[in-house]
Amino acid sequence: MSHDIAGPRAATTALALLACCATAAAQALPEVRVTDSDTTTTEGTYTARTLDIGKAGLSPRETPQSVSVITRQQLDDRNLTKLEDALKSTVGVNITRLDGAGNYNSIQARGFDIGAVLLDGLPIAQGPNYATALDLSLYDRVEVLRGPAGLLQGAGEPGGAVNLVRKRALNSLRIGGGAQLGSFGLRRLEADLTGPLNAAGTLRGRVVVVEDRRDSFVDLLFSNKHAAYGTLELDIAPSTTLSVGATRQRVRSMVDQGLPAYATGQLLDVPRSTVVGTRANRQDMDTRDVFAELEHRLGNGGLVKAALRDVRRDNFYRSGRANGAVAANGDFAFETVDLRGQLKDRSADLYLATPFTLAGREHRLLLGVNRNERESGENNYAYGPGSTVNIFVPGYVGMAYPQLRLPGFTATTKRTETALYGQVQFSATERLRLLAGGRLSWAEVEVEQASDGQVTSRSKPGRQFTPNLAALFDLTPQLTAYTSYAESFVVQSQLDSARQLLPARSAKQIEVGLKGEFLNKRLQTQAALFRIDDVNRAMADPVVSTASIPGGEVRSEGLELEASGQVAPGWDVLAGYAYTRTEYLKAPATQLGLAFAPLTPRHVVNLSSRYAFRDGALRGFSVGGGISWRSSFYAQAGALRLVSGNDALANLQLGYAFNDHVELGLTVDNLFDKTYYEKVSGLARQNFYGTPRSAVLALKLRY
Template sequence: MNLKLNPPALLAISCAVSAALTTLPALAQSQPASASYAIAAGPLSTALNDFAVAANISLSTDPAQTRGLRSPGVRGLYSVAQGFALLLAGSGLEAVQLANGGYVLRQAAIAPQAGAEKTMAPVTISASQERDPVSEHDNSYAARAVTVGKGVQTLREIAQSVSVITRQKMDDQNLTTIDAVLANTTGITMYDSPMGGRYVYSRGFMVDTYQFDGVNRAMYYPQANSFTSNTAVLDRVEVVRGATGLLQGTGSPGAAINMVRKRPLADKQLQLAVTGGRWNALRGEVDATGPLNESGSIRGRVVAAHDQRDFFYDVADSRTDVLYGVLEFDLAPGSKLTTGASVEKLRSTPFFSGLPLYSNGRDSKLPRSSFIGADWNRWNSKQTAAFAEFEHRPDADWSLKASANYTRERHDVKYMFNLGAINPVTMAGMMRYDGVFDYGTTNKGVDLSLDGKFNAFGRRHGFSAGVNTNRLEGDSDFSLAMLNQGINALQPDHGVEEPSDTWLREHSYRGAPTVTSMRQTGAYGVARISVSEPFTVVAGARVSNYKSSNINRITGAEESDPYKENGVVTPYGGVLYAFDPRWSGYASVSDIFQPQNSRDAAGALLDPLKGRNLEAGVKGELFDGKVNASLAVFRIEQRNRAELDLVHTCSSGTECYISAGKVRSEGVDAEISGEVARGWQLFAGYTLNNFKYLDQTSSAGLMFASTYSPRHMLRAWSDYRLPGALAAWSVGGGVNFQTESSRVTQGITVAQGAYALWSARAAYQIDRNWSASLSVTNVLDKRYYQTVGAPAWGNFYGEPRKASLTLRARF
């Protein structure tokens, strides 16, 4: 199926859909006067969720309202109001029906005495009543709050585009890896590296800013982005698009990704899941949590997952095992210590290099099952992480948090790959190459932050400040060698002899044993000043020091010039204006820098790359906070890109550079997420992106980054619970659409035209504990390239149609 939409038509459709969704009325559903319920006693949050499903009603709750509370349950024939009264008995809460037919929890009213007016029970404002960002059991695609910055903020309080992939959306779409999550996120594209792993791109720039629980983690790999993460341990994924120098210091201006781990719950809970699908896919998860002592002051959680699968192409397979454990201790009123650790192991037979095309750039139309590699290919890795976090809240307004993180990665990679385009007449041209990689990193980080609110000049303001340091030590040894053997593209030999690691290193044309050291320290502060009731000004800055070196592990000689910057200031500023309780507008400017090791004619290091994001938009919280909506326009400019100096004489070496390069990315982001109508969850994000080289001498006026970020992208997924007697059923579906992507190599253009991938899902709630779902991706079995490279390498087919069946349980 070929979907052809010109850009104006696509933009008009997206805007019309967004406008319609934000004004949709709630779907009318009739409720029987009474029904039979069998809701067991247990945690109040679980009982309420089970009751809402059984009664076919929409219920909005804040996890802070029900945390630590239990319900006596309800059994028998009751109306919805009677059922709520029994479930909430003794909790101090009541369920109130809204005009749209849904329900919301609030503090219960005190019963009035005869002749007295009815008054509400007093409400104590405490830290626990701030918006809870935890997404699990919220049954929603809309985030209440995020922690990608320091402290807890709503999306409307952040003057940049933010997307949140909640636990519910991950479960509904079977997004089991961070790659899968990002591929279904607004404005994000993935690029398969011919040397393994995937690169992530946002707004035309590679994303290299990663956080765990709001704390930065440095990444370094010698040839390709080999970072992987299993979502079994995650509560949500938060993505801030644009430059985020205040958060990270160094990096590209594309986006920052924050992966938030699951934490222990106050109530006992056991979750099980098993999934089976095409190509021998099998996945199992166990997640157990709850209090570990009678008072509940010590809580724990353990998550284990196993995933094994073959692929739609020959030979390849993978096996992943994950184990995660975390403990929480209430040390004293307002003080909490959290400590945890995780281990992720990967054992796989990978296909890295991709497929070749014809030498003229045309599609060779090799079978999607084609695997050009050897049966001894391997990618084995192990990631071990440990963390500790101490949080102290002296009062309801302020929070002091100290975090320490340790991560170690090891990768053992060896594979056969091909280089060379196919002659369309002789079908020859491909040559065999082999590579061996042995690399690993150790990462240590400490983060100290202060976040809070204060009163001044009759207004309520906010302030955050912090210091952090991160150190990475890496060692790698890789070698690539040519074996002077041709490859038959139609009948590749997977049983070729495996050369020894020693032979590959002796005959290497590229590679080196290196030791890499990266260290970054920084301090930041940001203030949120309430100028008037609707108007807030945000201003802050970060000061960063950065140093990186790369030396030969054997000789000690420098493999490349060092990267070093001291006292670099990255400012941040924004304004927010609340039009009404639902809508607000914003504008912001944010910077980020990236050191570079190219030298000028005098031998001095070039100034760092500077990225600046200018953005303005509107954000809304609709339907009593059940829906988040946003629309933004942005412009990113990156300057100081190194260009070859063809005028001056170099003081050392044969090449020197000038800081003359400049590129621009600009466009529009639009997103809506949450319950847009009763029982209907929706996530839809549209991005329009234009790219251009500005001052790049060799490329001025040409498109920039078109391969990685198509001009138009739409990411949409929806799930709807059927009404009435069919309330146990829910149906879902979605589409990922993008326009053409291309790459030019030596004057030859390789392109993948516009395409749309459709997905569908049907789920059935068997009883209060068990549910089953059937999911199908790429429903129309679209044949396309997920990534296009060059005629000689790097072209990867996207996955064909796939069906999977999932069984879930919660006790």
């Protein structure tokens, strides 16, 4: 299956050309090494010295909430290029696949959806069909904060926030790139060039280009991605820098919405290559991102920063898919649907982060204001006639796809939020720090008819304040204990019996933990206990059947442990464990006491290690591997329960560095070829097998 792309022979030729270019460049360019003082990149390290996600320039140890950083080195070592794959090995995070190609996913943490996806600290519309499709080659690292992120997002689910930190233009010439060949038709090329554009180094640029084409273990399934990113940085003055840039990413793939299940609740036992779809199935996504930043560095180490970002996305999918449970003879209902979506997302942010001295001690202050506007087109979809097909006689694959006419967008949903936020970290003693802050938000959601612009519904809960409080105490020079309280809110659209909007949902989290930095800060550890209560959840009014009441309440509580970094020269480790228990506290009798997030496993373990030989006959070689395990999880379908999980998966990494510039690596995932369901959902569709054993051979170039 070609899909108008070059075959493996072309990719192999590209590998050879890159290797030749590498040899030539090695003779022409001086050696470039990433040092510990370079805070703009996480190449060569499994730890991050500072975080971008909180805007205050704090280290992970100074941040009184659970935070994980997926560094550029971690991404490179495991050949990770998709956000969904990177987050799967992050402690406390659960990825729910919504399509076979991996372009549609939802992200959960601690049983709740992630409330905010950020690009360089600015929120963007998350949407399952946006964030996880972004190619990670454009970014230096991924930061994951778990629990309510009310200071960062205001309105949003309490699962946390994911921040993608883009690669910056550097003041020294660096040339990078690579190529990958892998199982199921993977062919990938990428190039990365950065450096000064004038003799003084006051103007710098960076360009990253990616071409990614792959098939799948599922019949017919493919995904092609083209991505390009460019940025310019200009030092207007010695302490003032203007940055502008743009990203364009286009994805074309076959859409696969998973397998149905038997009417008894039993999952299908069919070959993993089985597809439920037609040859005409497809999905297209076109994303454009433009940004500008102005940064002024103060003499005392503080920072004033203004940022603007505009994101546009158009998407279309055409899907033949299952629409009912499978009968004993293999028959099930089949439907076709076309859908077109459109999203506009604009953000503006201005903040000051600065240290200040009071009573002989240094403290930190963060003050800011931001605004976010989102517009999304609604209801532009059409269904074709249904039919009955058979899972064991897949004639539906070649069926003629009906010509469907989309009606156009019938409405536009507009979401706006304006907010003031602030935080102060007060050094009460040499070892005790107190943190207090909050966000004052004005959020509004309204729906306009496309025909005349008339507003048909409006949700405006008024002013919302989300506080953030914490205390940190240094037990030793390497170990800090902390406790924190955080909130977030979610605007609700349901009406009560008086036809008034329900009050916003409110999530409140209490967290206590320990954070450590060891071995000259090369090894970072953290342990956290948490409890989140989400109240005012809409539930059916027991008196007025057409109304709702804010009487629902759920709880999530658990434990998270994580260690990442270098335990000895050349030996990097990443280890995590998460225990998460979710429960309905106030709900209809049929739900009381049950898990409100049954797709979140109770226990998750992720272990990985990599050792690079530095001396002797094995100098240049590296070897690594890991194991991941999830306890059972389930999806409720009426009285039936679809169960999966309790599977352990192993991976292997082998590498050889020819010199400081050229490295060849091999990764093998699902080493023992375990057959399992990665996700279960319901009887009609959305049940996905996990990927069989797969290998990726990657050539990396750095100059």
